[in-house]
Amino acid sequence: MRLVGCEPAEPLLAVLRRPRKWDRDWVGLRALDRTGRVMYRHNVYLRVETARPSVLGGSLLDIKLTDGGKDRPSLLARPIWETWWRGVPATRNRWAPLTAEGRSEWLDLTATGMSEQGPDRSGGFYHLDGTYVTDVPGLHCAMAEALAGPGGYYGREWNAFKDCLHGGFGVAAPFTLIWCDADVARQALADDIWDTEKGLTYFEEIVLILESFGVTVVLR
Structure with a gap:
């Protein structure tokens, strides 16, 4: 270079x-x-x-x-960066056609603007479109869009998501999350056992975390 x-x-x-x-x-x-x-x-x-x-x-x-070493952005990021180069996405589900790896790259871009989401709001109803939640990155893409809007950030994985629920990322409990087409995630993540002792899947664990923070989760 x-x-x-x-x-x-x-x-x-x-x-x-x-x-x-x-x-x-x-x-x-x-x-x-x-x-x-x-x-x-x-x-x-x-x-x-x-x-x-x-x-x-x-x-x-x-x-x-x-000598940049191996820690370089993936080539999968290129078309995603080209999308975001035009500006923060303003419509939902732009990430939906991507593979799980591509969705992870998408989540990385949402994290850049995490400090721009304003003061916390509590109460109210939020709708999660579960149509394309077929993997863990997709779950977090859809969750972030439901709570922070298109291009918004609300965690990239389990630990980051839990941190967001403590506040400081635009939305804080209590609130109501209406998860539409929840069976898509329930079935897609049926083999992704997160809590081996209790036999809970990643989907079930996310629902329990939300409820433990005072979120009312409505699965449809």
Whole structure:
């Protein structure tokens, strides 16, 4: 990777001054949508190979980086990033045609805006469209859309979902969740046993968590 026209600010200069044996460092990559909003953050480890005066002139530097390692965004993310590049999705179920891996990538993008969801609201009714909840990532995509709207964040997996229920993510209990077509998830996750001692599936565990936080769950 060649970066053209880097400003030689002190954090960069400190890296360039280090001995070669310590020259491997992490770089924060930010993917922006067409409005300039950060839609994804990713840290990757890179090595500075060369740093030369920039072709752009002035005090700027051109820097060559190599050795990013294996921790890179999946190629599955590309079409999803292209969708989000146009802006945060405004309609529901845009994630529905994706594979489970693609849905996980979708959830990663929702997490970028988790701090923008405003103060908590409690009470009221929320409708979850269970038509496409055929896997665990799909469950969390649908749950986030039900509680935080299209493109919203409400956890990417079990632990994060439970954290969201404690508050701070736009919706706090008590409230009523009406889960439409709940049998789709019940059947699709029938073999996904989450609590081995009690024999509970992931679907059943999510319902119990909601109820334990004071959420009224209506399965339809």
